Amino acid sequence: MKTIKKILIIISCVLAAGCAAKPAVHTESAVINKNLEKKELSEFINILEDYRNGVLANRNGESLRTQIITFSFAEGNRAYFCTTSDKPMYAQLVDFPHVSYCTYPPDWEPVLSLNGTVVFIEDRDLKERALETNYYAKKNFGSIDNPLLRVFCIDVDEIETYSNEGAFVYSAR
Numbered sequence: 001m002k003t004i005k006k007i008l009i010i011i012s013c014v015l016a017a018g019c020a021a022k023p024a025v026h027t028e029s030a031v032i033n034k035n036l037e038k039k040e041l042s043e044f045i046n047i048l049e050d051y052r053n054g055v056l057a058n059r060n061g062e063s064l065r066t067q068i069i070t071f072s073f074a075e076g077n078r079a080y081f082c083t084t085s086d087k088p089m090y091a092q093l094v095d096f097p098h099v100s101y102c103t104y105p106p107d108w109e110p111v112l113s114l115n116g117t118v119v120f121i122e123d124r125d126l127k128e129r130a131l132e133t134n135y136y137a138k139k140n141f142g143s144i145d146n147p148l149l150r151v152f153c154i155d156v157d158e159i160e161t162y163s164n165e166g167a168f169v170y171s172a173r
Contacts, residue, residue, distance in 0.1 A: 039170035041077045041156055047103065047112045048074060052134075054103030056081075058118075059096035060088070071103065072130040072137065077172045078153040079114055080121070080130045082137035085150050093118045093152060101154055110163035116156040116172070127151045 052071045057064060067089055072080040079101065083090050093099070097118040104111040121127060127144040130151045131137050141149040156172040 036158070036169055036171035039159055039172065041074050041079065041114070041159065041172060044112055044159060044161075045074055047105070047110070048079065051103045051105050054101055056089075057100045057102070058089070058092050059098070060092050065089075065092065069101070070134050070136050071101075072134040072151075075126075077156045078119075079156060080126065080133075080151060080153045082130050082134050082141070083150050083152065084140075084148045086148055090150055094120075099154060108163075110161045110165075113160040113162075114154055114156045114172075115158040115160065116154045118152050119155050121151040121153060 048071050053068060054071060055066050056069045057066045059065070069081055069083070072082060074080065081101075083093070098116075099118055100113055100115045102111060102113045121130070124144060127149070131141060131144055131149070137149070159170045159172050161168050161170075
């Protein structure tokens with residue numbers, strides 16, 4: 001049973017990655033037409049903070065790509081992350097900013113997926129906070145003055161959860 005459950009969750013993450021590959025832009029009217037219940041990202045912060053490592057799905061040209069990334073912090077409906085300007089992921093996010101981020105606890109209950117648009121951050125206070133709340137980034141970059149450091153957030157449009165209770169999609173707008 002656990003194997004089937006894991007397979008279903010992996011399929012869900014792959015489907016979420018497929019959504020990230022579409023160049024469609026979410027508009028408020030599109031969200032309203034879906035009749036989605038509105039939820040705030042803060043309602044899911046415990047999952048993000050307890051299970052900081054997750055999978056980011058994005059486009060790489062015409063292909064899809066997934067990569068492990070560590071969550072830094074959330075503010076409003078924005079989830080913050082750190083990356084480096086000399087890796088392919090940075091260029092991919094600049095070219096194709098629609099992404100999906102997925103994280104989950106060891107028992108897979110629940111799986112959390114955030115779908116939205118990447119926004120790169122230049123604000124020094126937000127960069128400092130992102131670096132200080134992310135052990136790996138702090139270790140790799142040292143300070144916000146490192147020229148390779150890039151901080152970005154996902155401006156979340158939709159929040160998805162998958163658990164024994166079912167699959168749910170919420171509007172974050």
